Amino acid sequence: MKAAVKSALKNKAAKPVVWLVCLTPLTYLVAIGPDGWGANPVEMFNRFLGDWGLRGILLTLCITPLAKITGQPGILRFRRLIGLFAFAYVCLHLSSYVVFDQFFDVAAIWKDIVKRNFITVGMISFVLLVPLAVTSTQGFKRRLGARGWQRLHRLIYVIAMGAVLHNIMMVKANYTEATIHAVILAALLGWRISQSAHRMSISGKQPEISA
Amino acid sequence: MLIKVRKSWELKDSDVTAQSLYLNRRQIMAGAGIAIATAALPSLAFGKAYDSAVKTKYGDDETLTSFKDITSYNNFYEFGTDKRDPSRTARALTTKPWSIKVEGECNKPGTYNLEDILKNQTVEERVYRLRCVEAWSMVIPWNGIPMANILSQFEPNSNAKYVQFDTLFRPEEMWGQKRRFLTWPYQEALRMDEAMHPLTLAAIGLYGDTLPKQNGAPIRLVVPWKYGFKSIKSIVAIRFTRRRPKTSWNMMNAREYGFYANVNPAVDHPRWAQDRERRIGDFFKTDTKLFNGYASEVASLYDGMNLRTNY
Numbered sequence: 001m002k003a004a005v006k007s008a009l010k011n012k013a014a015k016p017v018v019w020l021v022c023l024t025p026l027t028y029l030v031a032i033g034p035d036g037w038g039a040n041p042v043e044m045f046n047r048f049l050g051d052w053g054l055r056g057i058l059l060t061l062c063i064t065p066l067a068k069i070t071g072q073p074g075i076l077r078f079r080r081l082i083g084l085f086a087f088a089y090v091c092l093h094l095s096s097y098v099v100f101d102q103f104f105d106v107a108a109i110w111k112d113i114v115k116r117n118f119i120t121v122g123m124i125s126f127v128l129l130v131p132l133a134v135t136s137t138q139g140f141k142r143r144l145g146a147r148g149w150q151r152l153h154r155l156i157y158v159i160a161m162g163a164v165l166h167n168i169m170m171v172k173a174n175y176t177e178a179t180i181h182a183v184i185l186a187a188l189l190g191w192r193i194s195q196s197a198h199r200m201s202i203s204g205k206q207p208e209i210s211a
Numbered sequence: 212m213l214i215k216v217r218k219s220w221e222l223k224d225s226d227v228t229a230q231s232l233y234l235n236r237r238q239i240m241a242g243a244g245i246a247i248a249t250a251a252l253p254s255l256a257f258g259k260a261y262d263s264a265v266k267t268k269y270g271d272d273e274t275l276t277s278f279k280d281i282t283s284y285n286n287f288y289e290f291g292t293d294k295r296d297p298s299r300t301a302r303a304l305t306t307k308p309w310s311i312k313v314e315g316e317c318n319k320p321g322t323y324n325l326e327d328i329l330k331n332q333t334v335e336e337r338v339y340r341l342r343c344v345e346a347w348s349m350v351i352p353w354n355g356i357p358m359a360n361i362l363s364q365f366e367p368n369s370n371a372k373y374v375q376f377d378t379l380f381r382p383e384e385m386w387g388q389k390r391r392f393l394t395w396p397y398q399e400a401l402r403m404d405e406a407m408h409p410l411t412l413a414a415i416g417l418y419g420d421t422l423p424k425q426n427g428a429p430i431r432l433v434v435p436w437k438y439g440f441k442s443i444k445s446i447v448a449i450r451f452t453r454r455r456p457k458t459s460w461n462m463m464n465a466r467e468y469g470f471y472a473n474v475n476p477a478v479d480h481p482r483w484a485q486d487r488e489r490r491i492g493d494f495f496k497t498d499t500k501l502f503n504g505y506a507s508e509v510a511s512l513y514d515g516m517n518l519r520t521n522y
């Protein structure tokens with residue numbers, strides 16, 4: 001079983017399958033059409049894309065624990081792709097806000113960013129996400145060095161916390177979904193803390209959290 | 212592969228036809244003069260409950276929001292917090308029989324059948340703008356009766372300074388009430404002068420027919436110059452009080468949802484601007500007007516009041 005999974009992860013078709021899976025939310029959004037978008041498509045798009053941006057970030061954070069727990073390091077091969085898809089959904093979320101919601105009204109957008117706390121937090125998360133997307137290539141990894149690259153990419157924890165906070169802060173009355181997102185993030189961060197505590201107890205060294 | 216299955220709440224083409232027929236009739240009737248209907252004896256001419264409701268001047272220059280949008284995009288947390296939830300689940304609500312309990316500072320407290328309250332009342336058609344606190348809006352052709360005509364039946368006394376309304380609490384039929392989204396029952400209130408104002412409506416229908424359940428059947432409040440959450444749905448209690456009653460959204464978050472909740476482009480919600488709104492069906496936003504454009508009729512109610520602190 002383990003060997004079969006291992007070879008499947010190495011299979012040439014694995015990457016296209018991950019692509020397809022990552023494109024599913026976007027395909028769904030297009031496929032449901034005006035009927036599915038409902039009376040307020042702007043709101044629907046914005047929320048849908050924001051949700052999948054956040055879920056993409058959480059999914060990216062699942063990869064390392066999943067690889068460790070299942071003993072399948074082959075999964076790590078897809079981390080970059082999934083992370084970039086998360087970034088793409090966040091970009092679409094931001095674009096739908098800029099284009100559909102505000103229609104490039106720079107003054108109104110700026111006012112929102114400085115005045116509305118939940119948008120300030122969302123914007124900080126987005127700005128921090130950009131360098132991670134840019135430096136996600138092998139070339140940058142080499143240039144920055146493994147340690148430097150890893151240190152930079154630990155920003156994803158701050159970004160994920162910011163994104164969950166942004167989600168919680170925009171809720172009007174029903175916290176169900178935001179709470180689910182927060183619990184998943186807490187579990188993922190908790191796993192990393194326990195890992196580094198474990199490593200520290202073995203080596204007696206400073207805590208070290210892997211990205 | 213996505214297979215489209217029509218859900219029971221989705222509209223059939225015939226419903227859309229009903230809307231265009233309605234629009235034509237509006238024009239015909241505007242030309243032919245006024246027909247009168249009473250709630251007790253709805254006209255059957257076109258097979259709809261309030262076909263011959265008395266037309267009023269309100270909203271003649273407005274483009275109506277489609278029946279489909281009005282009935283599939285609703286904030287009615289008793290049926291879930293997603294705005295599509297009520298159109299999917301409100302059909303569980305039983306609206307017959309319906310009675311309203313009247314209490315407090317009035318000469319005729321008691322429990323009344325809705326039919327008795329509506330007996331001999333003239334049903335009007337009023338095209339009103341509805342501005343939600345979430346910065347979207349609609350134009351809705353309501354059928355209803357001035358709230359003053361309903362409330363005066365109970366003879367409120369001189370101690371009555373406010374009037375409070377309760378929505379039905381029936382979690383077996385209103386599944387959202389099994390969750391603590393808000394404190395149930397939903398409650399809203401107005402100052403007496405606001406409640407008795409000629410613009411304030413007790414709506415029992417829209418687009419010429421009985422009020423759909425997701426829109427607050429069988430009877431709801433409509434206060435067009437205030438944010439939508441003031442216009443409480445599915446009313447089962449009316450209470451005349453001396454002191455300002457508690458109201459649901461204000462209890463939930465007083466900083467964001469005030470008692471007055473008058474539409475005001477100059478006073479932002481803490482989390483979003485209120486100077487513009489998206490009219491459902493439009494892509495570009497529209498400027499929001501003070502008192503939702505009804506300032507000439509209602510501004511005097513708030514003479515000398517600081518609208519920024521009394522939001």
Ligand code: HEM
Pocket residue numbers: 043046047048050051052053054057090093094097113119122123124125126129159163166167170
């Ligand atoms: C890492 C970056 C971001 C993530 C992961 C993210 C995610 C989310 C999520 C999950 C929601 C809630 C959606 C729902 O209720 O279904 C949301 C709402 C929202 N986001 Fe973001 N967001 C990000 C950045 C931004 C930025 C930069 C802006 C604008 C400058 C923005 C604007 C909004 C707005 C306006 C809403 C509220 C939608 C509404 O109330 O209808 N977000 N976002």
